[in-house]
Amino acid sequence: MGWLFMRSLEGHATPKAYLDAQYSYVQPEGRSRVLASRLVALRTYYAAVEHVAAGTGAREVWGLVCLVRYNPRDREGYVFGYKDMSESMGPVEDACPADVLDLLTPTDNTFALEWRARCRARLAARRTIQAKPAPRPGQLVVFAAPIHFRNGRSFTQLRAVRLPGRRGLVFQAEDGGFYRIPGFKALDYAIAPASPPVAA
Secondary structure, X not given: OOOEXXXXXXXXXXXXXXXXXXXXEEEOXXXXXXXXXEEEOOOEEEEEEEEEEOOOOOEEEEEEEEEEEEOOOOOOOOOEEEEEEEHHXXXXXXXXXXXXXXXXXXXXXXXXHHHHHHHHHHHHHHHHHHHOOOOOOOOEEEEEEEEEOOOOOEEEEEXXXXXXXXXXXXEEOOOOOEEOOOOHHHOOEEEOOOOOOOOO
């Protein structure tokens, strides 16, 4: 399916609420309902959708991915749009949260299995990054490869510092310059052990 754009959320409070309602319905061939869903970064909607077939009662829970565009101030009035795809289409987007993945029933669809594996691998990589130690102010951080900055400088060692009135850590080079490093924890680094006090 291509993109579908609309001028309102048709009475729903949020894009997530709209999409939850779209995939929860009863038809002659069975009923469908969203068991769990998440809208990640207001750009991608992930859902575990339960389908129970009429007559047989056969139950399947499959993964749904919707690309989302939401702009309440759109100049042309098309405030909301989405493009939906099932996991069996092998979506590129693979940031599905674990609580959605955990509800999916077994499948033998190759594309769905590959998508689920990519989502799980991404979650595992994220857990690894989050488990890495964060430097405390004053600690020296040693990088496995030089970190390059826009001013042309590059460093393999920077000291973590906290500047007054600013949130988060910045990194100071030996020459006194201060640098921010977006996505710092995804880099390969080690925190240098504290130097022992020098005897007088």
